[in-house]
Amino acid sequence: MIKVMIAKPGLDGHDRGAKVVAKALRDAGMEVIYTGIRQTPEQIAQSAVDEDVDVLGISILSGAHMKLVPKILELLKKMGSNMPVFVGGIIPKEDAKRLKEIGVVEVYGPGTPTSEIAEQVRKFVEHSNA
Amino acid sequence: MSNTRMREDEFLEGIKSHDRRSLAKMLSLCEKDPETANVLLDKLEKKTSHVVGITGSPGVGKSTLISAILDKMNGKNVGVIVVDPSSPFTGGALLGDRVRMQSHATNEKFFIRSFANRGALGGLSPSIYEACDTFESFGMDNVIIETVGVGQSEIDVSNIADTVIVVLSPDNGDEIQMMKAGLMEIADLFVINKSDNPRSQILLSRLRAMTAGSKEVPIYLTNAVTSEGVERLVRALDSRFFQILSDGTLSQKRRKRLLNHVKSMIRRELDRLVQSFEIDGISPKEMRDHIIEELCRKKRL
Amino acid sequence: MNNGELNEKYKEWDKKTEEILKKYPERGEFKTTWGGETKRLYTPLDVGDYSNIGFPGEYPFTRGVQPTMYRGKLWTMRQYAGFGNAEESNKRYKYLLEQGQSGLSVAFDLPTQIGYDSDDPHSLGEVGKVGVAIDSLSDMETLFDGIPLDKVSTSMTINSTASILLAMYMTVGEKQGVSREKLRGTIQNDILKEYIARGTYIYPPQPSMRIITNIFEFCSKEMPLWNTISISGYHIREAGADAVQEVAFTLADGIEYVKAAIEAGLDPNLFGRRLSFFFASHNDFLEEIAKFRAARRMWAKIMKERFGVTNHSAMRLKFHTQTSGSTLTAQQPDNNIVRVTIQALAAVLGGTQSLHTNSRDEALALPTEESVRIALRTQQIIGYESGVPKTVDPLAGSYYIESLTDSIEKRAFDYIDKIEKMGGMVKAIEAGYVQQEISNRAYEYQQAIESEKQIVVGVNKFTSEEEPLKTTLKVNDDAEKEQIKKLRILKKGRDNEKVENALKRLENVAKSDENIMYPIVDAVKAYATIGEIANVMRKVFGEYKESITL
Numbered sequence: 001m002i003k004v005m006i007a008k009p010g011l012d013g014h015d016r017g018a019k020v021v022a023k024a025l026r027d028a029g030m031e032v033i034y035t036g037i038r039q040t041p042e043q044i045a046q047s048a049v050d051e052d053v054d055v056l057g058i059s060i061l062s063g064a065h066m067k068l069v070p071k072i073l074e075l076l077k078k079m080g081s082n083m084p085v086f087v088g089g090i091i092p093k094e095d096a097k098r099l100k101e102i103g104v105v106e107v108y109g110p111g112t113p114t115s116e117i118a119e120q121v122r123k124f125v126e127h128s129n130a
Numbered sequence: 131m132s133n134t135r136m137r138e139d140e141f142l143e144g145i146k147s148h149d150r151r152s153l154a155k156m157l158s159l160c161e162k163d164p165e166t167a168n169v170l171l172d173k174l175e176k177k178t179s180h181v182v183g184i185t186g187s188p189g190v191g192k193s194t195l196i197s198a199i200l201d202k203m204n205g206k207n208v209g210v211i212v213v214d215p216s217s218p219f220t221g222g223a224l225l226g227d228r229v230r231m232q233s234h235a236t237n238e239k240f241f242i243r244s245f246a247n248r249g250a251l252g253g254l255s256p257s258i259y260e261a262c263d264t265f266e267s268f269g270m271d272n273v274i275i276e277t278v279g280v281g282q283s284e285i286d287v288s289n290i291a292d293t294v295i296v297v298l299s300p301d302n303g304d305e306i307q308m309m310k311a312g313l314m315e316i317a318d319l320f321v322i323n324k325s326d327n328p329r330s331q332i333l334l335s336r337l338r339a340m341t342a343g344s345k346e347v348p349i350y351l352t353n354a355v356t357s358e359g360v361e362r363l364v365r366a367l368d369s370r371f372f373q374i375l376s377d378g379t380l381s382q383k384r385r386k387r388l389l390n391h392v393k394s395m396i397r398r399e400l401d402r403l404v405q406s407f408e409i410d411g412i413s414p415k416e417m418r419d420h421i422i423e424e425l426c427r428k429k430r431l
Numbered sequence: 432m433n434n435g436e437l438n439e440k441y442k443e444w445d446k447k448t449e450e451i452l453k454k455y456p457e458r459g460e461f462k463t464t465w466g467g468e469t470k471r472l473y474t475p476l477d478v479g480d481y482s483n484i485g486f487p488g489e490y491p492f493t494r495g496v497q498p499t500m501y502r503g504k505l506w507t508m509r510q511y512a513g514f515g516n517a518e519e520s521n522k523r524y525k526y527l528l529e530q531g532q533s534g535l536s537v538a539f540d541l542p543t544q545i546g547y548d549s550d551d552p553h554s555l556g557e558v559g560k561v562g563v564a565i566d567s568l569s570d571m572e573t574l575f576d577g578i579p580l581d582k583v584s585t586s587m588t589i590n591s592t593a594s595i596l597l598a599m600y601m602t603v604g605e606k607q608g609v610s611r612e613k614l615r616g617t618i619q620n621d622i623l624k625e626y627i628a629r630g631t632y633i634y635p636p637q638p639s640m641r642i643i644t645n646i647f648e649f650c651s652k653e654m655p656l657w658n659t660i661s662i663s664g665y666h667i668r669e670a671g672a673d674a675v676q677e678v679a680f681t682l683a684d685g686i687e688y689v690k691a692a693i694e695a696g697l698d699p700n701l702f703g704r705r706l707s708f709f710f711a712s713h714n715d716f717l718e719e720i721a722k723f724r725a726a727r728r729m730w731a732k733i734m735k736e737r738f739g740v741t742n743h744s745a746m747r748l749k750f751h752t753q754t755s756g757s758t759l760t761a762q763q764p765d766n767n768i769v770r771v772t773i774q775a776l777a778a779v780l781g782g783t784q785s786l787h788t789n790s791r792d793e794a795l796a797l798p799t800e801e802s803v804r805i806a807l808r809t810q811q812i813i814g815y816e817s818g819v820p821k822t823v824d825p826l827a828g829s830y831y832i833e834s835l836t837d838s839i840e841k842r843a844f845d846y847i848d849k850i851e852k853m854g855g856m857v858k859a860i861e862a863g864y865v866q867q868e869i870s871n872r873a874y875e876y877q878q879a880i881e882s883e884k885q886i887v888v889g890v891n892k893f894t895s896e897e898e899p900l901k902t903t904l905k906v907n908d909d910a911e912k913e914q915i916k917k918l919r920i921l922k923k924g925r926d927n928e929k930v931e932n933a934l935k936r937l938e939n940v941a942k943s944d945e946n947i948m949y950p951i952v953d954a955v956k957a958y959a960t961i962g963e964i965a966n967v968m969r970k971v972f973g974e975y976k977e978s979i980t981l
Contacts, residue, residue, distance in 0.1 A: 001221070012561070012630065042235075
């Protein structure tokens with residue numbers, strides 16, 4: 001059983017994408033924990049570690065991703081976790097590149113099919129268990 | 131599972147030294163490999179936590195109430211187990227109860243963990259006994275268990291909890307009428323949440339009338355959003371724990387819990403055997419005999 | 432031809448067509464966005480009695496709120512924009528005013544919208560991101576420095592902290608020597624849709640509704656020219672609602688506000704004139720036109736029949752429209768110009784009072800200046816070249832448009848009745864009902880795209896490899912540091928005892944039944960920060976925790 005957390009850091013309330021992805025992953029047979037909106041990096045990292053999820057997905061649309069995502073990665077590392085982290089939202093190309101450099105496994109822009117995300121989540125889990 | 135076995139010592143050390151990450155991993159083990167978890171749990175000392183079960187219809191505010199209870203648990207170590215339903219078709223689940231407790235996510239005294247019920251009836255997770263034991267081994271003062279809350283008969287929580295709170299809300303129309311069989315009987319405490327709704331007084335008097343004559347079940351009014359009445363409830367829980375500890379109720383409850391834990395282990399083993407059996411060309415009776423034989427041979431896991 | 436004859440002819444035609452279908456089948460099923468049937472052909476049989484359509488400027492306002500509509504004056508082309516700090520925004524406003532613009536539209540950053548100071552841990556990375564950062568009166572003074580507030584009308588997109596921002600605006604006016612009753616403008620102040628869709632709530636619904644009615648009451652006494660609410664369906668639609676849900680939930684919110692205002696002792700005949708609405712314009716061109724017409728007719732009926740309003744101008748649904756941001760695609764972004772054009776045209780044919788057109792690159796990042804210009808030009812081309820504004824409500828009488836208008840009205844009223852039975856919109860939101868309806872529709876839509884039942888050009892069909900747009904705008908990251916520095920200086924320099932006292936009084940009033948606006952104004956004048964003021968109310972009212980309805 002794959003356990004995923006979908007988290008929304010930052011203050012924007014645009015949770016349509018996060019909810020659609022959470023539902024799609026559930027329908028793909030996964031156990032999905034949704035944190036709700038307005039989570040601090042500390043809340044997200046601690047929750048992901050406490051829930052011992054296999055993958056963490058971060059949805060962000062406010063433009064604060066370059067501050068918040070690195071912070072979450074740093075906290076996870078500090079807590080001794082190397083779980084795969086993916087990001088979805090409106091992320092400019094060069095930011096996406098930078099995020100991947102610092103350890104994000106994938107960045108999904110608008111229009112990504114949820115089936116593709118589900119398939120890749122399985123791969124991330126296989127990869128991290130190998 | 132060899133991976134897990136290798137780390138057995140690490141697990142034990144981690145739990146003993148109150149390492150949060152070990153607790154997280156141990157809880158995963160309870161779900162993935164409950165047999166191994168039970169072996170490990172045998173090697174750990176257990177604190178007697180006050181295990182509080184919270185049940186009630188959907189929308190009565192169980193998660194919000196737990197969050198408000200945590201606000202008033204100054205200095206105590208609390209483990210929270212929240213259970214959500216799995217889809218019977220895909221096995222997937224959305225675990226959303228945590229959302230209302232997220233303000234406590236970074237509190238080092240509290241540990242919140244979401245479980246899917248994975249098809250278990252009765253509103254709990256199949257690994258609930260192991261998970262609860264794990265929290266007690268970790269040294270929690272309280273363990274709070276929130277049942278699925280989809281409106282099925284969620285009375286199994288009385289098999290594990292020392293104290294069962296049944297939460298009602300005046301928003302839910304005629305709640306008492308709609309209440310599923312058994313739910314009234316397992317309550318050690320009633321909470322009428324959303325006390326700001328004027329109809330809560332009507333609900334209160336109806337509930338009093340209904341419970342009159344039978345065993346005395348205290349009723350508390352709360353407004354989990356503003357925390358009104360929650361401190362009183364928390365104090366009542368504490369004094370109840372002291373009470374059941376001293377009057378022998380607790381040891382009876384624990385005996386019952388132990389037996390239920392054992393039953394759940396046997397059932398799990400039985401399920402596994404039944405699932406793995408080739409059923410071609412075999413009568414039900416023959417199959418039963420084989421399985422019992424197999425069970426007996428397996429004395430030790 | 433009477434209806435009986437027409438019906439005969441129609442059946443004949445239908446029978447013949449069925450024969451043809453055997454040989455040449457249609458492309459598939461055709462449905463409305465809410466899943467209703469779209470017929471092959473609409474005839475007079477579908478529209479019933481024409482006489483209830485009425486005239487523009489007259490009840491029930493199906494054809495428009497004014498008798499001459501765009502023949503008198505085109506809609507207001509209003510583009511919403513946000514900039515990092517108060518100085519930058521102030522410069523921009525002055526430039527716009529020099530260019531002849533008379534209205535300002537202020538976007539605030541998220542910490543300001545949610546009542547956090549810039550140095551709050553929650554504000555990390557968000558300061559100055561989607562709008563200007565305001566921590567205290569001092570920032571507001573900078574924002575409107577040298578702008579005569581008696582000469583401009585200011586629209587502020589602000590909801591849960593609207594009371595604080597309004598108090599600041601008023602105080603800046605007073606310092607300029609402009610009295611409260613002369614100030615003109617709008618605050619969005621629509622908290623219900625924040626719980627449903629947009630997410631910048633702070634307190635639970637009940638105390639939030641109280642704050643809103645306090646604002647209504649305050650403004651009716653002190654700021655009679657101020658528009659106290661803009662009831663918004665835009666964010667509801669963007670969260671995934673269909674056209675019927677957008678209308679139904681927005682008007683249901685409106686009903687809740689009118690009820691609250693009446694309970695607070697306000698006269699809906701006067702108060703109703705201060706209400707305005709805000710809708711999205713989505714892709715389905717004809718459906719959107721019908722939606723705007725249906726919404727107008729429904730609101731007029733609600734105000735007249737339900738609230739007994741007799742003043743006609745209090746029955747008129749005036750609205751702002753924004754083209755739908757969620758229909759923009761990151762793939763082949765230039766296609767978005769075409770989408771925006773169709774959506775803008777629908778808004779104009781639907782009779783909007785003002786319009787914001789989105790920029791092509793908004794699915795990628797903040798829009799560049801060039802993209803913003805194209806978006807504005809799109810409106811100008813519709814206004815000055817297309818010929819569409821020459822006559823009022825040109826599509827009236829189209830069998831399909833009238834039938835759709837009727838059917839949206841009927842279905843939306845069904846929803847409203849259902850919500851009423853649940854005890855009104857606040858209860859429906861607390862139960863998570865509205866959020867769930869929207870979330871289900873959003874998921875269905877996504878599945879329709881993935882199964883290619885719904886085609887999105889450039890995304891699931893007609894895709895191509897392409898170079899991404901290169902020149903996307905980035906926000907200056909230093910804004911956060913500067914803003915925090917300013918805040919520290921402010922806290923040292925002000926009279927902190929005065930702040931304490933003002934906050935104490937605010938707490939007492941919050942616990943009582945008195946109007947909360949007055950102590951907020953005093954706290955603002957003492958330079959208490961947004962975070963400090965909001966925290967006092969958090970303590971008294973509690974915080975709303977979202978109802979998870981996936």
